[in-house]
Amino acid sequence: MKVLPFTIPVPEGQTIIVQEEMQSHFYPHLHRHAEIQITWIKRGEGTLLTGNSMHSFKAGEVYVLGANLPHLFRSSPEYFDESNKLDVQELTIFFDPTGKLSALFDLPEMQAVKTFFEKWQVGFKIPVEVTGAFREQIDMVQHTRGVYRMSVFLRMVNLLMGIENLQPLSVASHTQPLTDPEGMRIASVLNYIMHNYSSTLTLEDVALQAHLTPNAFCRYFKKHTRLTFVAFVNKVRVNQACKLLINGELNTIADIAYSCGFSSINNFNLTFKKIMGKSPRDYVNDYTHRVK
Structure with missing residues (x-):
């Protein structure tokens, strides 16, 4: 990867x-x-x-x-x-x-x-x-x-x-050389997370992708992403949950939570509200109101 x-x-x-x-x-x-x-x-x-x-x-x-x-x-x-x-x-x-x-x-x-x-x-x-x-x-x-x-x-x-009010896609510039080994390492880690977010992701498994101990990996990951490992994984999972909520592809919010890798509906609701500023149900209602 x-x-x-x-x-x-x-x-x-x-x-x-x-x-x-x-x-x-x-x-x-x-x-x-x-x-x-x-x-x-x-x-x-x-x-x-x-x-x-x-x-x-x-x-x-x-x-x-x-x-x-x-x-x-x-x-x-x-x-x-x-x-x-x-x-x-x-x-x-x-x-x-x-x-x-x-x-x-x-x-x-x-x-x-x-x-x-x-x-x-x-x-x-x-x-x-x-x-x-x-x-x-x-x-x-x-x-x-x-x-x-x-x-x-x-x-x-x-x-x-001439376009006004542009919004950046990333919060930091990334202009280091293409052969940068640190870039290769973080690419391997992020690829692994993006491919496996719906499964149980342990700190030990992901640290192994970077060939680091869990403690060293936590420092390394925060340095390169400005997020903790858990916060980044939660953002990936909530982002996928937003798409599923809008598309109506699954029957219940619980189905969406488990399909995105959350272990419980309570954890999903709390994490979703922390990241999105509203509950999953309110998110759907607000989206429905905007597109009418």
């Missing part, structure tokens, strides 16, 4: 790389790469892990991820069940301002753009009110070539910089 450095295949003669993928689930390992990434989720849903933060994602949303930002679009559990015959689809634009595009980004006219992407290395989600217009720009980049693609790309970047 130590899949952190990731090389984006670069087609010959292209610096703006467009990839559209359709598969049974999203790439299931935490990774990062030198390219900035703009991803349109066409089909699929799950949990987005960015740096030390996590967010639910669903079809129609667009995300901008900074260079070297560790990330994982983790599909919901049902996408790993072959009997469901579900699939996902994503359209992604990759570009590296420090690679072949460095001459462009070093121009005086591009300094504001360069500064923008440095500031937002932590990533952000395109706000819903402009998502439609931004998806059109991504589609245009995909279906153009040569100098016209570059023109459309620059127009898209200009639109990006």
Whole structure:
């Protein structure tokens, strides 16, 4: 599971790389790469892990991820069940301002753009009110070539910089080198948690993934995520519970609690309210009221 450095295949003669993928689930390992990434989720849903933060994602949303930002679009559990015959689809634009595009980004006219992407290395989600217009720009980049693609790309970047009230996806910058062994280690740990949150996760088992004693692991994990091990696991489980509550996929709140790895309904209710600021039932009622 130590899949952190990731090389984006670069087609010959292209610096703006467009990839559209359709598969049974999203790439299931935490990774990062030198390219900035703009991803349109066409089909699929799950949990987005960015740096030390996590967010639910669903079809129609667009995300901008900074260079070297560790990330994982983790599909919901049902996408790993072959009997469901579900699939996902994503359209992604990759570009590296420090690679072949460095001459462009070093121009005086591009300094504001360069500064923008440095500031937002932590990533952000395109706000819903402009998502439609931004998806059109991504589609245009995909279906153009040569100098016209570059023109459309620059127009898209200009639109990006005009968006107000952006919210960061991660609370800290992650710009250490791709070969950083500490990054490899934390990637292994986070991958293990994301794959096994619905089961019993002991401190000893997870510490083993980092080749550390439990006490040393607790210090190490808090340093890299700013959360305790238990707090991080609870956030992963509550995040999944939120999706199940909204989708109405299980009959009762107790079913949801146990499917997300909680050992009791009381523990689930207390943990959910601590993280979300409201009870599971109030969360559902508030969501239902907003979408009416």
